[in-house]
């Protein structure tokens with residue numbers, strides 16, 4: 604009896620849990636197939652038919668291998684319009700997105716099938732909507748510290764971007780959607796380092812997102828912000844424009860005193 608009951612129980616549990624999985628894997632396969640077709644038409648020229656990467660005759664990379672970059676990288680690159688890349692250059696900038704969400708998801712599934720890599724994050728990973736006011740304050744404080752130590756070197760203190768070697772630049776990141784911030788951290792586009800979940804936990808990533816949002820919402824308290832370019836640029840401005848103006852003014856005063864005008868009259 605016990606054996607029979609046990610068998611029934613395992614069988615019942617199995618049927619209760621397995622169908623959902625079987626269903627998704629069937630539709631996953633369809634998605635991968637659809638993604639492969641899109642990939643062959645739009646991406647294989649640079650990334651190879653199986654995403655293995657393509658080298659030019661001189662040994663340069665036409666497109667890197669996509670094995671193991673994961674669905675998150677595709678969602679980021681295609682979702683921000685960076686891919687398909689229009690022309691080779693120092694920077695792969697954002698441009699209008701050329702694929703629908705479904706097409707992007709299909710290509711992401713295809714690239715994910717090539718090798719294990721970071722998956723597209725769930726909304727609960729990056730959304731800061733559900734936080735209470737205190738939680739948000741705390742997240743902003745923690746995120747600020749993470750941002751100051753890890754991101755300001757390239758993206759500037761206010762997240763407004765900066766120049767990079769070899770003609771590239773780190774873009775302004777204040778208006779980037781939370782999902783793409785998260786995916787940029789996961790995939791490390793171009794010369795940006797990768798902040799995997801082992802490096803920067805999902806909670807810490809969300810703290811950074813909260814901080815970026817607070818920077819964007821921060822009201823400007825008047826004055827000339829100069830784009831928050833940092834102490835060097837601001838100091839240079841003070842020296843050249845500020846001190847320059849004062850020196851000019853001093854020379855002007857010196858040239859217009861009674862003494863100078865008297866001397867002119869006498870001679």
Ligand code: HEC
Nearest residue numbers: 683695753754757772773774776779784787792793794795
């Ligand atoms: C070594 C320099 C460097 C560091 C450090 C760095 N980034 Fe970046 N980041 C870049 C570059 C370069 C790009 C542009 C990549 C591209 O256009 O493909 C970029 C792109 C991004 C984007 C995508 C912007 C967009 O327009 O879609 C986000 C978001 C981002 N970075 C956030 C961060 C955060 C948050 C940190 C810190 C945890 C960080 N970055 C650290 C260099 C850096």
Ligand code: HEC
Nearest residue numbers: 645646649665666667672676677680686687688710790793
């Ligand atoms: C004209 C050539 C070209 C085409 C077409 C192209 N790519 Fe790329 N792709 C590149 C290059 C070059 C890079 C490397 C950019 C860099 O990071 O400096 C890249 C990078 C990527 C990355 C980031 C890899 C990583 O390590 O994070 C992904 C993902 C990607 N491409 C997906 C696609 C998809 C999907 C398509 C088709 C919709 C596509 N690409 C079309 C040239 C191309």
